[in-house]
Amino acid sequence: MxxxxxxxxxxxxxxxxxxxxxxxxxxxxxxxxxxxxxxxxxxxxxxxxxxxxxxxxxxxxxxxxxxxxxxxxxxxxxxxxxxxxxxxxxxxxxxxxxxxxxxxxxxxxxxxxxxxxxxxxxxxxxxxxxxxxxxxxxxxxxxxxxxxxxxxxxxxxxxxxxxxxxxxxxxxxxxxxxxxxxxxxxxSAEEFALSHPGGTLGRKLLLHVRDVMRTGDAIPSVGVEASLKEGLLEMSRKGLGMTAIVDAEQHAVGVFTDGDLRRAFENAVDINSTYMRDVMHTSPQQIRPEQLAVDAVAIMEHKKITSLLVTDQQGTLIGALNMHDLLIAKVV
Structure with a gap:
């Protein structure tokens, strides 16, 4: 110098x-x-x-x-x-x-x-x-x-x-x-994630919905002929803040959430004489098990919801998850 x-x-x-x-x-x-x-x-x-x-x-x-x-x-x-x-x-x-x-x-x-x-x-x-x-x-x-x-x-x-x-x-x-x-x-980003499995990017690119969703008895679901009371008991037992409504073939045909429950109470709905088909949201938001968990986050944020139903290509209910599950998995 x-x-x-x-x-x-x-x-x-x-x-x-x-x-x-x-x-x-x-x-x-x-x-x-x-x-x-x-x-x-x-x-x-x-x-x-x-x-x-x-x-x-x-x-x-x-x-x-x-x-x-x-x-x-x-x-x-x-x-x-x-x-x-x-x-x-x-x-x-x-x-x-x-x-x-x-x-x-x-x-x-x-x-x-x-x-x-x-x-x-x-x-x-x-x-x-x-x-x-x-x-x-x-x-x-x-x-x-x-x-x-x-x-x-x-x-x-x-x-x-x-x-x-x-x-x-x-x-x-x-x-x-x-x-x-x-x-x-x-x-590719996917190859990058394979060498960074412990990092945030790795989790976002490697973790799929099937890895974090709740399955089997942990899925809250009732039939379309179930009463609102039965639906509320299912929601309470499963702790997801919602329940899926399924038909006889286990296709997801609706969803009922905590928000729907508040609106039902505001309208003085009788929980014993009201059926889930009368208060459920039809065409519920769904996601496939092979999709990335980060896709679930994007759907929830865009739709301003806190839970999703997981269905297969035929629309059969096979899982459920909420934002808390994604937080635990550190996807969010």
Whole structure:
């Protein structure tokens, strides 16, 4: 870094002023990085797509921290990847790398001793090398099959010492590489969910209605000839705040909810002499068991209801669920 680039911390500069300056500098450097992308980026994507092994990311110090994150991004977006510490690599961990792998090496200077030591071995074993460095003429860049230029004109650190803008640029470039590869692979949201089963997205994309619905005796249902009293007892026993009304073939022909009960009481309806067919809602909202649980949430929110009947293709009642079931399943 040139001496002229070193900025002194002014006594009048507030923490917020300095924070804004840091963010703007890093944003400018990433924007400049985007503008100068060239065919080397495309070649790097092709090299990764052709890889018959795994992606191995390596880097020392702050570059190593960035490399860890880049490896994690690749792994979670359909490209098997892991991080190897270059210092540990020269003491046995090179055995984790094969000639079928593609190595992505990060170093702002491109001259990290720990990386330079392992470069000859990587070349001998036949592993392909992609470098991400701030110095295109460095040892690392020249040794790489594809070199990606991640140089910055200034660091965000007022002393121009701590890696800040340079690490942000490397991280952004690594993310761009992983996402470009993901797109070329046609990696889907469903595939993403398979590697994130414990996350919110995983639950939304993997959990189906059949996984959360109530079945068997837990389904509140009465026949069309049942009295309102019988319907209320069924609602009380099953605790879903509603009951389905079914015909002789167990087809769902109606639904009666807590809201309907309040309206019935307001109209002074006799619960003993009134039949469910007289007070039920016909054409109840239904969902199929193979649909995603998140679809049930969308229907409930759109229709402003709190429960759904689950039916098969013939309209036969096979399950029921309410918003509380979806909350417990952490779909909402």
């Amino acid at each position: 040139e001496p002229s680039k070193i900025r002194k911390i002014g006594a009048s500069k507030t923490p917020i002023d300095l924070a804004r300056e840091v963010l703007l500098i890093e944003a400018r450097e990433v924007e400049a990085l985007a503008r100068r992308l060239d065919d080397s980026f495309t070649r790097a994507v092709e090299l990764i797509l052709q890889c018959q092994g795994r992606i191995v990311v390596t880097g020392m110090g702050k570059s190593g921290h960035i490399g860890n994150k880049i490896a994690a991004t690749f792994a979670s977006t359909g490209t098997p990847a892991f991080f190897v510490h270059p210092a540990e690599a020269s003491h046995g961990d090179l055995g984790m790398i094969t000639g079928k792998d593609v190595v992505i090496a990060l170093s702002n200077s491109g001259e990290a001793d720990e990386l330079r030591v392992i470069l000859p071995t990587l070349k001998r074993m036949g592993a392909r090398l992609i470098s991400i460095t701030g110095h295109p003429q460095s040892t690392l860049a020249k040794a790489a099959d594809v070199s990606l230029d991640a140089h910055v004109t200034e660091e965000a650190c007022p002393l121009a010492l701590a890696p800040t803008a340079s690490t942000t640029a490397s991280l952004a470039l690594g993310d761009a590489l992983a996402i470009a590869v993901m797109d070329q692979r046609g990696f």
